[in-house]
Amino acid sequence: xxxxxxxxxxxxxxxxxxxxxxxxxxxxxxxxxxxxxxxxxxxxxxxxxxxxxxxxxxxxxxxxxxxxxxxxxxxxxxxxxxxxxxxxxxxxxxxxxxxxxxxxxxxxxxxxxxxxxxxxxxxxxxxxxxxxxxxxxxxxxxxxxxxxxxxxxxxxxxxxxxxxxxxxxxxxxxxxxxxxxxxxxxxxxxxxxxxxxxxxxxxxxxxxxxxxxxxxxxxxxxxxxxxxxxxxxxxxxxxxxxxxxxxxxxxxxxxxxxxxxxxxxxxxxxxxxxxxxxxxxxxxxxxxxxxxxxxxxxxxxxxxxxxxxxxxxxxxxxxxxxxxxxxxxxxxxxxxxxxxxxxxxxxxxxxxxxxxxxxxxxxxxxxxxxxxxxxxxxxxxxxxxxxxxxxxxxxxxxxxxxxxxxxxxxxxxxxxxxxxxxxxxxxxxxxxxxxxxxxxxxxxxxxxxxxxxxxxxxxxxxxxxxxxxxxxxxxxxxxxxxxxxxxxxxxxxxxxxxxxxxxxxxxxxxxxxxxxxxxxxxxxxxxxxxxxxxxxxxxxxxxxxxxxxxxxxxxxxxxxxxxxxxxxxxxxxxxxxxxxxxxxxxxxxxxxxxxxxxxxxxxxxxxxxxxxxxxxxxxxxxxxxxxxxxx
Numbered sequence: 001x002x003x004x005x006x007x008x009x010x011x012x013x014x015x016x017x018x019x020x021x022x023x024x025x026x027x028x029x030x031x032x033x034x035x036x037x038x039x040x041x042x043x044x045x046x047x048x049x050x051x052x053x054x055x056x057x058x059x060x061x062x063x064x065x066x067x068x069x070x071x072x073x074x075x076x077x078x079x080x081x082x083x084x085x086x087x088x089x090x091x092x093x094x095x096x097x098x099x100x101x102x103x104x105x106x107x108x109x110x111x112x113x114x115x116x117x118x119x120x121x122x123x124x125x126x127x128x129x130x131x132x133x134x135x136x137x138x139x140x141x142x143x144x145x146x147x148x149x150x151x152x153x154x155x156x157x158x159x160x161x162x163x164x165x166x167x168x169x170x171x172x173x174x175x176x177x178x179x180x181x182x183x184x185x186x187x188x189x190x191x192x193x194x195x196x197x198x199x200x201x202x203x204x205x206x207x208x209x210x211x212x213x214x215x216x217x218x219x220x221x222x223x224x225x226x227x228x229x230x231x232x233x234x235x236x237x238x239x240x241x242x243x244x245x246x247x248x249x250x251x252x253x254x255x256x257x258x259x260x261x262x263x264x265x266x267x268x269x270x271x272x273x274x275x276x277x278x279x280x281x282x283x284x285x286x287x288x289x290x291x292x293x294x295x296x297x298x299x300x301x302x303x304x305x306x307x308x309x310x311x312x313x314x315x316x317x318x319x320x321x322x323x324x325x326x327x328x329x330x331x332x333x334x335x336x337x338x339x340x341x342x343x344x345x346x347x348x349x350x351x352x353x354x355x356x357x358x359x360x361x362x363x364x365x366x367x368x369x370x371x372x373x374x375x376x377x378x379x380x381x382x383x384x385x386x387x388x389x390x391x392x393x394x395x396x397x398x399x400x401x402x403x404x405x406x407x408x409x410x411x412x413x414x415x416x417x418x419x420x421x422x423x424x425x426x427x428x429x430x431x432x433x434x435x436x437x438x439x440x441x442x443x444x445x446x447x448x449x450x451x452x453x454x455x456x457x458x459x460x461x462x463x464x465x466x467x468x469x470x471x472x473x474x475x476x477x478x479x480x481x482x483x484x485x486x487x488x489x490x491x492x493x494x495x496x497x498x499x500x501x502x503x504x505x506x507x508x509x510x511x512x513x514x515x516x517x518x519x520x521x522x523x524x525x526x527x528x529x530x531x532x533x534x535x536x537x538x539x540x541x542x543x544x545x546x547x548x549x550x551x552x553x554x555x556x557x558x559x560x561x562x563x564x565x566x567x568x569x570x571x572x573x574x575x576x577x578x579x580x581x582x583x584x585x586x587x588x589x590x591x592x593x594x595x596x597x598x599x600x601x602x603x604x605x606x607x608x609x610x611x612x613x614x615x616x617x618x619x620x621x622x623x624x625x626x627x628x629x630x631x
Contacts, residue, residue, distance in 0.1 A: 459490075
């Protein structure tokens with residue numbers, strides 16, 4: 001039959017029915033009893049009565065039951081996944097995270113496998129291929145971090161700081177913009193949050209409120225504003241207003257829950273560390289606690305004579321201090337991250353290079369060599385390069401870096417003066433359109449940043465040593481975007497949402513560790529770690545880790561990045577990276593966990609500025625002072 005008649009069944013349905021009947025004959029035995037029919041609402045609309053009378057009816061053999069259970073599981077799984085993805089934000093963020101990360105990981109595995117197993121590339125060729133991979137994936141990684149927001153931005157900020165010389169430079173460069181902020185929210189949303197949190201209208205609070213934020217981060221963004229005076233005749237007060245994003249608490253809870261699940265599954269020994277992260281971030285979400293932190297740290301630093309002489313911590317404006325909105329004193333300055341970039345750009349131009357990107361790549365390579373040779377304080381700055389274009393620096397010795405930076409600053413001043421002359425000349429010759437076009441296309445005058453980076457970094461390290469060892473209350477997040485270089489040379493220390501606290505006993509343990517590291521006393525360092533609860537095991541299951549291994553771990557936590565080969569107590573030399581890969585931490589005391597985060601940030605900032613340090617040597621006088629008080 002070529003065409004269906006009025007009472008006939010279409011060929012497509014006939015063939016479908018015939019196929020299902022054939023399947024049912026294979027899977028089902030003949031039934032002696034009356035077959036049971038499934039309810040019609042459970043069947044798709046396209047299924048015809050012949051199918052209902054065969055496949056979906058009894059008798060139900062084991063094979064048919066297994067198949068029906070399999071189909072029901074797929075249906076139930078699809079419904080469950082869709083429901084969770086739609087209504088459970090934590091589950092949705094987990095899927096979004098792995099949807100972005102899985103292709104990057106798979107591509108890395110493929111590049112590595114193809115190069116080593118198929119093409120049999122040399123180490124140099126493999127590194128070249130990996131560099132191409134990193135160049136293409138680094139921007140994608142940052143895009144993923146920005147899409148997810150929350151704690152992922154915090155992680156990116158930390159990695160961009162401590163990763164100098166450790167992580168591939170492509171990733172460090174891609175993550176660095178996170179130090180200065182993330183894409184901001186619109187004014188309408190921010191004003192609604194302020195009015196809802198304070199219970200007052202914007203016009204009642206401010207004479208002026210700049211709609212464009214001066215900074216934005218993972219938790220909040222900051223706007224400059226002028227408070228409306230309380231009394232007639234009072235002067236308006238310039239302030240900064242920190243406004244928390246409305247969904248940030250939910251995001252942090254979801255992200256940390258995912259982190260706790262992953263830790264429980266893959267590294268249960270680190271659960272205490274993960275729980276401490278939750279506590280720290282929960283405190284960050286209440287700006288009233290940040291206000292208390294600002295007041296406490298200001299009092300402590302004044303007690304030790306460094307505030308306001310060396311640093312300035314912004315004062316809290318009590319009139320606007322809620323859980324989600326905080327007003328603080330406005331400090332004028334340049335962020336440390338901008339100052340580092342500005343210096344590298346100026347030095348690069350002084351060496352005849354276009355900008356600081358090439359210079360940063362060279363510095364990262366030299367910094368890695370420095371770490372592989374033992375790390376610590378050394379000949380920092382541009383002097384580390386030592387290539388052919390910098391022979392004069394090798395001749396001049398240690399003073400070469402200072403001379404080069406001075407030359408770069410003078411050259412910048414000359415360029416700015418020349419630009420000003422060109423613009424002034426263009427005004428005199430406005431009748432000449434060609435001159436006007438030249439002036440309009442001239443390079444804009446650069447904002448001058450007159451800072452002594454070496455002194456600024458030394459102050460930053462010194463003050464945080466006082467906070468951790470003497471005071472016990474310290475800013476746990478001093479990445480370069482949270483540090484201002486003020487016009488008078490002092491530092492402005494911002495963002496006290498993430499603050500750590502150490503007990504007197506823990507502070508003593510840190511102080512004794514600093515002294516032992518600065519004395520290079522491996523036995524004393526290892527003893528301190530063991531007696532204070534640090535436990536680690538290597539891949540061989542050996543719990544009694546060598547003194548040399550514990551000393552190197554402590555060095556990474558509280559002193560420097562040392563990637564040189566490790567000599568064990570028995571004289572055997574091993575690659576330190578092999579030790580790290582095989583190490584499993586079974587117990588990490590609070591003071592170690594807190595100290596290695598702060599120490600890693602300070603060492604990383606110094607390396608980023610091409611001025612490697614020995615943290616133990618910088619903090620030794622402070623540690624000695626603390627131990628003398630203890631006696």
